[in-house]
Amino acid sequence: MRIDRTHLPWLAATIVAIFVLTAAYLLCAESLGWRSGGTPVGLALGVLALGLMVFAALLGLRKRFPIWRIGRTTTWMRAHLWLGFLALPVALLHAAFHARGPLTIALMALTVLVVVSGLIGAWLQHTLPVKMMREVQFETIYDQIERIRGNLLREADETAGKLEDTLAPGPGIGSTVTLTMLTLPELQPEIAEFHSFYREEVREFIGVERPRVKLSDRVWSEKEFARLRRLLPPEAAPIVVSVEEICEEKRQLDRQVLLHRALHGWLLCHIPLSAALILLVCIHAVGALRY
């Protein structure tokens, strides 16, 4: 989610909440001997932290049922971001900035990790959409990329296969067949070089998702295609340009894959950590209240 001016009220509310809670904690902390968790204030902070964490986790459920009319999802998302972030200082105040025992240490570490991963996620979602919009002009539906890659390969094969026909002299009056490269001995080395480049570089590049070939580098690609354009007669330029454009589209698809994974990949860390945190928090709450 893009963090823009519309988030200002949420930012202000979060800062105020942190100040108020910290002030309340400081007022009570000294009289309670700087202990926190078991005291009424500490318990209240703990319950609040738990509530904030559970609420943040509910976003997943909210998104699971997108048409439920229980508040716009964008509001839920904002609340998730800012209240989820607020959970960390509240948890720290609840623990009085101490972690005693393996469970609380794990809890504290998980809370920090979840919030940090969330912050990274927020940063990625703030920056990457703009990057994707600017860098991937040929953006398509992510699930269709595989199919489009296949189409591009087919298109490239067809385009490259037309080189000989394009270079062959036009059919004369009354001729019924197109002459082939057999009649172009003088251009055979250049044609062979084009096909060799196509086979070894272009096909390798288009056929595989994010391959480690030199064509992935746009600068190198431009240089090579410029060389091919110089090498072949001007009539072949449209063919070379077409293949170059197909390579550019494929490069953009690779970029889209990369950015898409970055946009959503962090969730693979954030969601399991959040689930573990909720579980441990529940265990901690039950254990603390019972014992």
Added chain:
Amino acid sequence: MSNHELTLTIDGISVTVPHGTTIFDAARLNGISIPTLCHQQNQAPVAVCRICVVDCGERAYQAACIRECEPDMKVQTASEPVLAARQTLYELMLADHPAPCKRQQNSGDCELETQAVAAGVHDVRFRKRAVPVLGADDSSPSIFVDYGACILCDRCIRGCSEIRHNFVIARQGKGYQTAIAFDANQPMGNSSCVSCGECMVSCPTGALTNKRVLAQNLGETANAFSVDTEELLALPVFRGVSGTFLELNAGAVVKRYYKAGETIVREGDNGSTAFYILEGDAEVFIQTPRAHVTTAPDKQDRGLFAVMSSFLQPKAQHKREEENRPPEYIRIDAPVDLPYANPIAALGAGDLFGEMTCMSFYPRSATVRAKTDCVMLEMLRNVLDVMQKNKTFRAQLEANYRSRALVTHLRSVPIFHSLSEEFIHDLRDRVTLLRFAPGQVICAEEDVADALYLVRIGFVKVSQMRREEELVLAYLPRGAYFGEMGLLGEGRRTATCSALDHVELVRIGADDFRAMLNQFPDVRFQLEQVARQRSAENAQMQGRRESNNNPLDQYLAQGLMDAQSLLVLDLEKCTRCDQCVRACADAHDGVTRLLRDGLRFDHYLVATSCRQCRDPLCMVGCPVGSIRRRNSLEVIIEDWCVGCGLCASNCPYGNITIHSFPPTADRPKPVHKATSCDLCHELEEPSCVYACPHDAAHRVKPDEFFAHLLGQAPDAH
């Protein structure tokens, strides 16, 4: 030799013929052939082609077809100078003729080209025509006109006037611009031509050729039998139709026998024929279940979450609060409308159905099944066109329509609902039934308003000209009406209405209209309300069109100017999470109506989802009128959609999809329905927008939303 006869010499042969005989006839009677192009035995000679020139020993060569024989005349028909003159004439004509012409290509019997070759003309010394001739005229369903191939021999004109007495064809223009013309220079399809085929038979070149509509022959099958021309002409409905035409189009009409219960046509199927019931009764109905695709999930699969979902999501679906009255009739391609509550009606002997399918190739609008054993004539477009122009047939159809369907038709129009039976019956005999060919103007802007029209068949385009640009205001389908604004207002037409396809209208004259208003104040009130609403919509549309005069080519090229509501995704905010697509699918029974793909405008993606176009091409051709505009200009697909897919193929943006309903126990075959974004109209906000977690999805009015980009307002976004 009697006093009535004379003797002359033709090519050295002594010939005796009656006085008044032309040289051409005298030569022919004595086995001497003189080539000609403009002359036919059954037509009066006009001597315009001059190919039949002969040397009579006079100062100039004479046209044999018109020059009468004289006693002791010596005629040379094939002397070298005569042959040379003829060759020159062929060359001159060929210079104006696209050799090989259509007829020569098809059957190799273009008289001009074959005669020219026979006369030894292989190369033409003269330049081809520099002044462009008229283009081809493809407007007639049965005859193709190629003005370029016409040699102005007038055989068609004489065939039409002297033989058939139709008087449709004449010459128009002067000098080098002369051409044949139909009526007052109308396209042939719009003229009063009855497609008798006489002109086509008379034409010596490829200027008038038989289209052999659809290149189809209905052929004989188990239940279809070809019908002889004599048998057809014996039927009252074919009385007056040209036998020549029927012979030329043998196979374009067949007689079919159906057993009771047999399905004749099925809704949604494509076809190209119309049916005329000769004997028996049939029933016409809509088989497809009347339901939107947003049907509730199957109750058996309802889990806890589904129950919660039902509870949480208000299901006020299908409530059309803006509609004063629920639909009462579904309009179909038959002389009857189907009641919405029980969509079934009867057809009997003398009824014609499938006209829209036949004339305009719309999919079948309803299923027709034989109720008793039936005999029907199935015909192609060219035959139906001729029959429609046949006065006997028209009179019968109109009588049927007036007696059976007109009342229902009037009743089906909501504003006429309160008319009394007596008035409707009175009106029934006074209305006029009119036909219009595609493109024909029904009434033009600023014309005197003299009638109200109800659309009986086809689609009418309503448009206004502004700054030399046509602004389409609406497409009116069967059942709609127009002309009330001019009658209620200043007495002038406010827009031009033209036929989009083959249109049939019911015309209610101004006097009857006024009588109706005086007698029924309720009708006046409703009509005035509709007129005000249409006027406001037109002004709004016009205002938008004018305010949208922006410099951004991209905006125009993407057709955004024409959209009323766009689903745009802010690409700077969108994380491509597809929540919008998921929400759309959830809101519509698992079938999404939007694709997160499309063209970009600035940093917005214009998603593939209905744009609610101002010029909704999707509506054109819907055989059952199920895709239509709400009063709010919103495009909706009604639940009686038969899934023919025409709207989907008409939508230029690919925003309509066809959804398949799986077979059930009652319905062995899957049925289809068109779906497009309905803006979740039963909910406050479209689900896709509501569900977007990143505030990226918006439903916007493009001219307002993009105003800052178009330099029309300060940045508001």
